[in-house]
Amino acid sequence: MEPSDFGRFSDPALLILASLAGGEKHGYAMMEDIEAMSGVHLGPGTLYGALARLEQSGLIQALPADERRRPYQLTAQGKAFLRQSLASLKNFVSMGLMRLGA
Amino acid sequence: MRLDRVRPWLTSLYPRAWRERYAVEFDMLLEQCLHSPLDVVDVFLGALDAHLQLLSGENLSWRLMNMQNKLRTTLLMVFAAFIGFIVAGFSLVGMADDSPMIPLMKTNPALAAAWTTIQIGSAVALLAVVVGGIPLALTVVQGALAGGRRGRGLLLVPVVSFLVLVLYLVFLFLVGSGRIQIEGVVKVVGPGAFPAGNRLMMEGLMLVFILGAIASTLAVWKAVSAADSEQETFHAFGRALNVKIYSFAFVPAVIATISMLVMLLATLAWGWLSFSALPQVFAGNFGPWGTSTQIWYIGILVVMAACSGGAVFGLRRGRPRRSQ
Numbered sequence: 001m002e003p004s005d006f007g008r009f010s011d012p013a014l015l016i017l018a019s020l021a022g023g024e025k026h027g028y029a030m031m032e033d034i035e036a037m038s039g040v041h042l043g044p045g046t047l048y049g050a051l052a053r054l055e056q057s058g059l060i061q062a063l064p065a066d067e068r069r070r071p072y073q074l075t076a077q078g079k080a081f082l083r084q085s086l087a088s089l090k091n092f093v094s095m096g097l098m099r100l101g102a
Numbered sequence: 103m104r105l106d107r108v109r110p111w112l113t114s115l116y117p118r119a120w121r122e123r124y125a126v127e128f129d130m131l132l133e134q135c136l137h138s139p140l141d142v143v144d145v146f147l148g149a150l151d152a153h154l155q156l157l158s159g160e161n162l163s164w165r166l167m168n169m170q171n172k173l174r175t176t177l178l179m180v181f182a183a184f185i186g187f188i189v190a191g192f193s194l195v196g197m198a199d200d201s202p203m204i205p206l207m208k209t210n211p212a213l214a215a216a217w218t219t220i221q222i223g224s225a226v227a228l229l230a231v232v233v234g235g236i237p238l239a240l241t242v243v244q245g246a247l248a249g250g251r252r253g254r255g256l257l258l259v260p261v262v263s264f265l266v267l268v269l270y271l272v273f274l275f276l277v278g279s280g281r282i283q284i285e286g287v288v289k290v291v292g293p294g295a296f297p298a299g300n301r302l303m304m305e306g307l308m309l310v311f312i313l314g315a316i317a318s319t320l321a322v323w324k325a326v327s328a329a330d331s332e333q334e335t336f337h338a339f340g341r342a343l344n345v346k347i348y349s350f351a352f353v354p355a356v357i358a359t360i361s362m363l364v365m366l367l368a369t370l371a372w373g374w375l376s377f378s379a380l381p382q383v384f385a386g387n388f389g390p391w392g393t394s395t396q397i398w399y400i401g402i403l404v405v406m407a408a409c410s411g412g413a414v415f416g417l418r419r420g421r422p423r424r425s426q
Contacts, residue, residue: 026127026131027127027128027130027131028130028131028134028135031131031135043140043141043143043144043145043147043148044128044131044132044135044136044141044144044145044148045144045145045146045147045148045149045151046144046147046148047131048124048128048131048148049148049151049152052120052124052152064245065126065127065328067252068126068127068129068130069127069130070126070127
């Protein structure tokens with residue numbers, strides 16, 4: 001699976017995975033964490049569009065609901081996917097910085 | 103723009119299958135994060151995306167996960183229908199009690215057979231609901247005890263309703279036996295001694311029973327709806343049993359529904375036979391409630407038919423999803 005498989009949700013999906021790498025979270029906690037981590041504000045429609053796809057792909061899984069909130073956590077497959085995606089990004093960043101002579 | 107006003111409407115933009123899976127948590131999120139019109143636009147786009155996904159015919163997880171919710175709703179519909187049927191059934195017993203129908207049933211075999219069918223049907227339906235509901239009830243109780251105060255509060259509703267009913271019965275007994283004196287209520291010395299005050303107290307019993315049944319059904323519905331597990335492991339006789347609690351309860355739900363339909367037909371036959379044998383049987387105000395009237399009987403039939411219909415509708419709604 002590639003990040004591009006998520007279409008317009010590929011960036012939100014990666015942000016969600018990175019947020020869940022820090023521990024299980026429900027929707028609002030993810031939004032706040034992502035905003036604090038990357039400065040990106042994910043709208044509720046985008047967040048749940050990406051969450052549904054990630055769950056469908058088996059990269060995250062829903063945990064039992066806490067009242068009306070439902071936390072999610074990374075699966076082993078999700079961790080591997082995130083690791084691979086971040087390694088690709090790292091190469092990309094290194095390459096870009098090298099070309100800029102930084 | 104008053105975003106609070108549009109919030110409840112926003113979730114309804116999503117496809118039904120999506121809502122069954124995500125609506126509760128999504129509503130909660132919107133309560134917390136809907137700050138600007140841009141968020142509303144984002145929800146619009148999200149809903150559009152969900153509809154497009156549905157049209158694309160993808161094998162979506164939320165569509166499959168929806169099956170569990172459908173099956174659970176089916177079971178809850180059958181359970182609620184059964185409770186409604188019980189209320190109607192007790193009304194039927196109250197109607198026949200102390201009336202000329204009782205001696206009539208001893209001499210009329212067809213009438214007796216119809217009444218026996220109702221009794222057997224009620225026993226089978228009760229047994230089916232109890233057997234099918236045990237794994238689900240255990241799961242819900244475990245979840246509620248381990249969960250928050252709200253879950254435990256929901257479980258207390260049937261217990262409190264039952265206690266209120268018992269207390270009312272004790273109160274009735276004390277009044278009926280003359281240990282407590284109330285103006286307008288007389289000591290019950292035999293069948294038929296039911297002046298207006300006594301009947302009012304008996305109607306109070308019916309009210310307590312019906313309100314308790316409604317409150318308990320709603321509480322059970324809420325508690326079961328909040329349960330997440332589809333599969334549970336139970337330990338009995340040193341063995342671990344894996345039970346798919348909703349699938350397990352489906353066959354008993356079918357049996358309970360068939361029993362309700364049989365009882366409905368038997369009640370119809372019983373009323374018809376009673377009226378044919380003794381037309382004045384519906385004309386008098388017999389029994390503790392004084393409800394041996396045609397209107398009351400038709401009301402019982404309507405409630406029984408509505409409950410049976412609701413159960414059949416629930417089963418039809420859940421069956422195709424179960425086989426997917």
